[in-house]
Amino acid sequence: MQLRQIAAVVFFIAAVQAHNITEILENSPEFSIFNRYLTATHVADEINRRETITVCVVNNAGMSNLIGKHLSINSMKNVLSFHVLLDYFDNLKLHDLANGTALTSTVFQATGSAQGASGFVNITDLKGGVVSFGTMDNGGKTDAVYVKSLKEIPYNISVIHISNVISSPDAEAPMPTTGGMNLTSVMSAHGCKIFAETLLAAIDAEKMFNENAEVGLTVFCPGDDAFKKFLPIYKKLNKDQQQSLMEYHATSVFLTMDNLKSSNGMMNTLATSGANKYDFEVKNEGNDVTLKTKVVTARITGTLIEEQPVAIYTIDKVLLPRELFKVSLAPTPAPSPEPVADSPRSPSPPSPDSPAPSPSPSTDDDQAAADSNSADRFGGGRFIFGVFGLWLFNLMI
Numbered sequence: 001m002q003l004r005q006i007a008a009v010v011f012f013i014a015a016v017q018a019h020n021i022t023e024i025l026e027n028s029p030e031f032s033i034f035n036r037y038l039t040a041t042h043v044a045d046e047i048n049r050r051e052t053i054t055v056c057v058v059n060n061a062g063m064s065n066l067i068g069k070h071l072s073i074n075s076m077k078n079v080l081s082f083h084v085l086l087d088y089f090d091n092l093k094l095h096d097l098a099n100g101t102a103l104t105s106t107v108f109q110a111t112g113s114a115q116g117a118s119g120f121v122n123i124t125d126l127k128g129g130v131v132s133f134g135t136m137d138n139g140g141k142t143d144a145v146y147v148k149s150l151k152e153i154p155y156n157i158s159v160i161h162i163s164n165v166i167s168s169p170d171a172e173a174p175m176p177t178t179g180g181m182n183l184t185s186v187m188s189a190h191g192c193k194i195f196a197e198t199l200l201a202a203i204d205a206e207k208m209f210n211e212n213a214e215v216g217l218t219v220f221c222p223g224d225d226a227f228k229k230f231l232p233i234y235k236k237l238n239k240d241q242q243q244s245l246m247e248y249h250a251t252s253v254f255l256t257m258d259n260l261k262s263s264n265g266m267m268n269t270l271a272t273s274g275a276n277k278y279d280f281e282v283k284n285e286g287n288d289v290t291l292k293t294k295v296v297t298a299r300i301t302g303t304l305i306e307e308q309p310v311a312i313y314t315i316d317k318v319l320l321p322r323e324l325f326k327v328s329l330a331p332t333p334a335p336s337p338e339p340v341a342d343s344p345r346s347p348s349p350p351s352p353d354s355p356a357p358s359p360s361p362s363t364d365d366d367q368a369a370a371d372s373n374s375a376d377r378f379g380g381g382r383f384i385f386g387v388f389g390l391w392l393f394n395l396m397i
């Protein structure tokens with residue numbers, strides 16, 4: 001009986017912890033811009049580690065004015081943090097507010113970046129089914145209204161769709177930067193010149209690298225020999241594919257070598273967006289740290305820089321995502337033929353380590369492998385369930 005009770009507790013805790021905001025939104029393309037910036041600014045990580053919160057999500061049309069302001073990544077982080085309420089508001093509670101109004105704190109207020117009480121959001125039930133959201137001192141102005149509930153995990157996380165971005169001049173104010181580190185210069189000076197020059201030519205990818213360098217960035221830079229051999233294949237990719245390939249070599253968080261050596265599991269990249277996983281597996285093999293895609297396995301060979309908020313590591317191969325390249329399979333060797341006079345020589349089989357020479361659609365088998373692989377992610381409830389599962393097993397033996 002005691003073991004059953006413990007098991008029930010384990011399953012309950014795992015269920016409570018199992019929320020991942022990017023996974024909640026990834027099947028709703030109308031929120032793809034909001035979701036992408038949650039990842040780029042690391043606000044998604046903050047959401048995933050908290051409980052009893054409400055995330056106010058804005059669709060792509062509602063995000064257009066904010067994008068047009070060309071905010072820095074730090075300011076964008078503050079704006080999105082302002083849309084994460086530190087209380088649980090589901091559809092029922094929003095339409096049953098005490099005295100018709102509620103003043104709630106946000107993650108932006110909790111960071112200490114807000115001036116005074118500017119990080120609070122005022123929620124008002126205007127009756128007739130209309131619930132408005134605005135800053136505390138907006139003079140009764142309605143910035144956004146409640147549209148619908150997207151996800152409710154009672155008293156853990158509520159994800160709601162609101163009509164527009166909640167305006168906050170304080171959150172949008174310019175933030176200090178890291179001093180403008182020249183990423184490509186660092187790479188070029190330490191054996192990654194070809195990768196750096198290719199990144200400079202991929203303007204959108206370079207912009208993504210530089211924006212993330214302000215708050216957190218880890219780059220895995222193929223050495224010149226490796227990338228030079230890959231260039232003929234790279235040139236066959238279209239512009240969007242080239243951008244994804246370059247962004248696949250970085251992740252939006254600062255990771256030390258110690259972090260990498262202690263973190264076996266799946267890792268998202270700058271190219272990760274909704275259903276496009278663009279992830280790879282970090283594995284520790286002895287003293288080596290390897291990055292394993294479905295197509296190739298690369299090894300970290302050195303450290304160019306490891307200084308908060310940027311880390312750059314060299315790798316011995318170009319990382320090839322399965323979203324762009326077919327899985328490389330070793331061909332089955334044919335049986336040796338009987339000696340026959342004047343028999344033409346059979347062509348040599350391709351090297352099993354060679355990637356497909358051009359981008360191609362993924363096969364159904366590839367997709368099945370990727371779906372199976374996604375179960376190994378180490379975020380949220382899956383990771384917690386694994387830890388508690390080991391604890392339970394020890395108790396049983």
